[in-house]
Amino acid sequence: MAASLQRNLNVGEAVAPPLTPKRSKAPLPAVRVRGLTRRFGEREVLKSLDVDIAPGEFVALLGASGCGKSTLLRILADLDREIVGEVEVPVRRAVAFQAPRLMPWKKVWRNVVLGLPGRPDRARALAALDEVGIGHRADVWPKVLSGGEAQRTSLARALVREPDLLLLDEPFAALDALTRIKAQDLVAELWQRHGCAILLVTHDVEEAVLLADRVLVMKDGVIAHEERIDLERPRDVADPVFARIRGSLLDSLGVRHGTHGNA
Amino acid sequence: MSSIATITIAPGAVERRPADQTAKPDDLLARQRIEPVSTARHRVPRWLRRLSGPVLLVLLWHVASQTGVLPSEVLAGPTTVIGSAAKLVDNGELQDAMLISLSRALAGLAIGGSIGVTLAVVAGLFRLGEDMVDATMQMLRTVPAVALIPLLIIWFGIGEAPKIALIALGTAFPLYLNVYAGIRNVDSTLIEAGRTLDLSRSAMIRHVVLPGALPSALVGLRYSLGIAWLALVFGEQINATAGIGYLMATAREMFQTDVIVVCLVVYALLGLGVDFTVRTLERVFLAWRPAFSGT
Numbered sequence: 001m002a003a004s005l006q007r008n009l010n011v012g013e014a015v016a017p018p019l020t021p022k023r024s025k026a027p028l029p030a031v032r033v034r035g036l037t038r039r040f041g042e043r044e045v046l047k048s049l050d051v052d053i054a055p056g057e058f059v060a061l062l063g064a065s066g067c068g069k070s071t072l073l074r075i076l077a078d079l080d081r082e083i084v085g086e087v088e089v090p091v092r093r094a095v096a097f098q099a100p101r102l103m104p105w106k107k108v109w110r111n112v113v114l115g116l117p118g119r120p121d122r123a124r125a126l127a128a129l130d131e132v133g134i135g136h137r138a139d140v141w142p143k144v145l146s147g148g149e150a151q152r153t154s155l156a157r158a159l160v161r162e163p164d165l166l167l168l169d170e171p172f173a174a175l176d177a178l179t180r181i182k183a184q185d186l187v188a189e190l191w192q193r194h195g196c197a198i199l200l201v202t203h204d205v206e207e208a209v210l211l212a213d214r215v216l217v218m219k220d221g222v223i224a225h226e227e228r229i230d231l232e233r234p235r236d237v238a239d240p241v242f243a244r245i246r247g248s249l250l251d252s253l254g255v256r257h258g259t260h261g262n263a
Numbered sequence: 264m265s266s267i268a269t270i271t272i273a274p275g276a277v278e279r280r281p282a283d284q285t286a287k288p289d290d291l292l293a294r295q296r297i298e299p300v301s302t303a304r305h306r307v308p309r310w311l312r313r314l315s316g317p318v319l320l321v322l323l324w325h326v327a328s329q330t331g332v333l334p335s336e337v338l339a340g341p342t343t344v345i346g347s348a349a350k351l352v353d354n355g356e357l358q359d360a361m362l363i364s365l366s367r368a369l370a371g372l373a374i375g376g377s378i379g380v381t382l383a384v385v386a387g388l389f390r391l392g393e394d395m396v397d398a399t400m401q402m403l404r405t406v407p408a409v410a411l412i413p414l415l416i417i418w419f420g421i422g423e424a425p426k427i428a429l430i431a432l433g434t435a436f437p438l439y440l441n442v443y444a445g446i447r448n449v450d451s452t453l454i455e456a457g458r459t460l461d462l463s464r465s466a467m468i469r470h471v472v473l474p475g476a477l478p479s480a481l482v483g484l485r486y487s488l489g490i491a492w493l494a495l496v497f498g499e500q501i502n503a504t505a506g507i508g509y510l511m512a513t514a515r516e517m518f519q520t521d522v523i524v525v526c527l528v529v530y531a532l533l534g535l536g537v538d539f540t541v542r543t544l545e546r547v548f549l550a551w552r553p554a555f556s557g558t
Contacts, residue, residue, distance in 0.1 A: 077459055078458075078459075079455055079458060079459065093459070094459070095456075095459040097452070097456065099452065101452050101453055101455075101456035103453060103456075103470065103471060103474070104551050104552065104553065105474040105475070105477070105551045106470070106474075106551075114457075114460055114462070114470060115457070115460030115461050115462050115466070141550070141551045142551075143551065143552070143553040157460070161460075
């Protein structure tokens with residue numbers, strides 16, 4: 001699924017010009033970021049950042065809180081245009097946030113197809129909900145969903161748009177340990193099936209190594225470290241290579257790692 | 264079991280024993296049995312218990328009238344009131360008056376409500392609308408609607424128009440304020456989610472903003488109804504020739520305290536009925552709300 005249609009996010013200072021679609025020639029990266037700077041007042045949260053994400057690539061973005069990783073995700077989601085620099089992202093994007101952000105006044109299935117053109121397509125919603133394993137919850141209000149179910153609904157809502165780029169903003173952070181493991185497995189499976197590029201923002205080193213092709217470590221607004229992970233999938237946490245990668249990532253995050261190092 | 268920290272709860276004495284103190288043998292520990300809440304204690308239904316207060320009050324009223332402590336010129340006794348209510352119902356006077364008063368209230372609410380909601384939507388959704396409408400509304404709302412009665416009489420005469428205008432004026436503001444606040448307080452994370460779903464502006468308003476403002480709008484409706492009633496009572500004092508207020512004014516001239524009480528009860532009952540209607544609306548339209556706990 002190549003990201004054929006790209007759009008230019010911004011070049012100017014502060015206020016962005018309208019988005020202009022741009023035809024691509026060669027196999028372009030799904031995401032192309034050059035010299036991206038974002039200031040909040042005097043503070044530079046992103047400092048002339050360069051990032052590429054290939055079509056279909058799974059990239060995890062690690063970093064301590066406040067390092068700017070969520071800021072980058074919001075810019076890629078086109079929720080923040082107060083930027084300087086060059087940003088190109090696929091037109092078809094979807095976002096799953098840390099909180100599921102479902103519309104509480106819409107039944108689960110209507111939430112899934114909200115924003116799709118045409119009449120709400122129940123069959124399409126059911127198919128998407130079945131894919132994330134909660135087809136039986138289609139007709140309830142979001143308030144009765146468990147945390148894991150709500151997050152799955154949010155994933156279904158993102159995937160039903162068949163995105164070329166899926167942005168995940170710490171989607172598992174609020175889940176309990178067991179539910180998180182299941183949700184991570186689900187994301188790995190959905191990624192293999194849909195083949196979209198994924199940017200996963202997380203502060204969990206193990207999660208990053210478990211899921212991603214490439215892990216970026218962000219620190220003070222720049223990419224401080226990059227690690228390509230060529231381990232076979234599904235990956236085993238107990239694998240010594242896994243442990244070594246996790247250790248080196250923890251080091252780059254400035255966390256002294258012992259034998260039980262965990263983020 | 265040599266050093267158990269225990270809290271001894273004995274009648275008339277509470278003492279704390281630290282763990283390091285030498286423990287007494289088990290049989291000397293004072294124990295408390297936690298009893299389950301007895302269901303038998305609640306044999307009298309809750310509604311019956313709540314009813315006992317009003318019933319007692321009416322009983323007191325009855326006794327006071329019967330013994331002459333409360334003369335009928337001051338306040339007629341409950342039996343007289345019930346009697347005259349039956350008479351008024353019998354000759355159809357009460358039903359006619361109720362119907363007229365209720366239709367006045369609803370007409371005023373319909374006009375005032377439409378104006379309030381429309382202005383709130385305009386001010387809530389558009390920056391320009393906010394600048395044009397909100398400051399004006401915030402200024403006007405401080406004028407008590409009842410104080411406008413003299414002007415309304417000059418403008419509209421003494422027919423139906425000033426009564427309905429008064430109710431419309433009174434109800435427009437609470438609806439305006441609540442709908443406007445509701446729109447402005449819609450969860451911004453949901454607006455953001457809507458943006459990531461590529462919702463158009465109209466879809467955003469229809470699927471996110473207006474449903475999000477609905478709970479607040481219904482609160483506004485409740486306030487408006489309360490004020491509609493108040494405005495109705497005031498409005499019907501303006502030279503009315505029909506309605507509950509007219510019935511009351513006639514009764515006042517003839518010192519019929521029993522009829523006045525009947526009218527008061529009718530006002531209360533109409534208010535309760537309308538409140539019940541809003542509750543039903545809330546139950547139907549706000550079933551999605553996590554805070555909703557009724558059935």
